[in-house]
Amino acid sequence: MTSLVLSIASLIVSIAAVAISMSQARLAKREIDRSRPNVKLSAIFTEHLARGSAHETARAVLISVSNTGREETELASLFITSERALLVGANNRFPDGGPPLPYRIAGHSQQHWEIDASAVEDTATAVTITARFGHGEHQSLVVTKD
Numbered sequence: 164m165t166s167l168v169l170s171i172a173s174l175i176v177s178i179a180a181v182a183i184s185m186s187q188a189r190l191a192k193r194e195i196d197r198s199r200p201n202v203k204l205s206a207i208f209t210e211h212l213a214r215g216s217a218h219e220t221a222r223a224v225l226i227s228v229s230n231t232g233r234e235e236t237e238l239a240s241l242f243i244t245s246e247r248a249l250l251v252g253a254n255n256r257f258p259d260g261g262p263p264l265p266y267r268i269a270g271h272s273q274q275h276w277e278i279d280a281s282a283v284e285d286t287a288t289a290v291t292i293t294a295r296f297g298h299g300e301h302q303s304l305v306v307t308k309d
Contacts, residue, residue: 200236200270203229204302206292209309212277214257222280223260224290224306226252229273237297239265243278245287255279265297 205227212223224243230236241252241264253264260277268274283290289307296302 198233200230200234200268200296200298200300201232202236202268202296202300202302203231204292204294204304205229206304206306207309208280208290208306211309221257222283223257224250224278224280224292226261226276226278226292226294227273228268228275228294230268230270233270234298235267235269236300237265237267238274238294239297240295241276241278242293243280243283244291244293245283245289248283248287250278250280250282252276252278255282267297 207225208223209225210220210222212221212225213219214221226241228238243250243252243255255278256263257277257279260279261275266274280290287308289305292304292306294302
């Protein structure tokens with residue numbers, strides 16, 4: 164009878180040890196995910212961006228990059244493509260449309276860019292935005308015209 168009780172107690176302790184070990188591994192993975200850069204790319208493609216006077220509008224792609232991770236990253240390059248146009252974010256941004264590229268984005272921060280899309284054909288209903296980040300990640304996003 165004593166050996167049965169000891170065996171059951173040993174089994175309970177072993178199961179508890181395995182459960183604790185699994186939860187520690189899960190917590191360690193979650194901590195790694197929180198500390199590394201975690202970027203989200205979002206954008207709008209519009210023909211109604213107000214520029215200069217109240218009656219002046221421009222065709223533009225407005226891009227926002229959020230980094231919710233702790234480590235900083237870099238927006239290394241940005242490309243906007245349509246059926247007949249290729250825009251390079253570093254060259255096509257408006258003069259006051261965000262910082263020059265490449266640009267370092269600190270952890271828990273975001274940055275915005277306004278890209279002049281006047282070279283995109285009038286008939287284009289969507290553009291594809293491709294961003295390459297310094298930590299090796301690439302993101303693409305298809306945005307329809309509003």
